[in-house]
Amino acid sequence: MSEDGRRRLLIIERAYRGALETQFADVLYLARELNRQQGGTDILLRGLAVTYAAAGARPAPTVVAGGRTVDTLPDPRRSVRTLIEEGAVIWAEEDDIALFGTGPDWLLPGVRRGGPSNPLPAWSTYRGVYFL
Structure with a gap:
């Protein structure tokens, strides 16, 4: 946890930014x-x-x-599972999930649905909010 005990919120909206360019980071x-490094994040x-x-x-894919x-491409689902194991809280926006016509089991275990019925904490409770 950060020195003041508050977490950071990271917001990710764009899913794919190229395969070869991002294969390592x-x-x-x-x-x-x-x-x-910074002691806890919500994503x-x-x-x-x-x-x-x-x-x-x-x-x-390769x-x-x-x-x-090239078979070293990022695997976002594995990364999400690892983030959860390492203490990050992962939220997925309900309205955007609905675009895929999904059921209740569509998300990986441990990922939270965020929306009107299950709101995220207020942004002001976070140490910082960052768009990645």
Whole structure:
């Protein structure tokens, strides 16, 4: 936890930023480091980023570029599971989840639905709010 005991809120809205460019340090890797180094984070997934928390999604694919196979692409679902194991609280925006016509088991275990029926803490309770 941070020195004043408050967590930080990280908001992620854009889900895909390229495969080869981010194969070693994607936005969830940054979130993991911020959680580790700064003592606790809540992460709100919005827009297409809610798919990072989709249960039952396929593993990260391989890419063939110039005859070379690249199989070190980020796996966002594995990263979300790791973040939860490391104490981060992951929220997924209910309105954005609904765009996928999902049922109650659509999210990975431990991911919270955020919306009118289950609101996030007020932004003012966080040490800082950051859009990644």
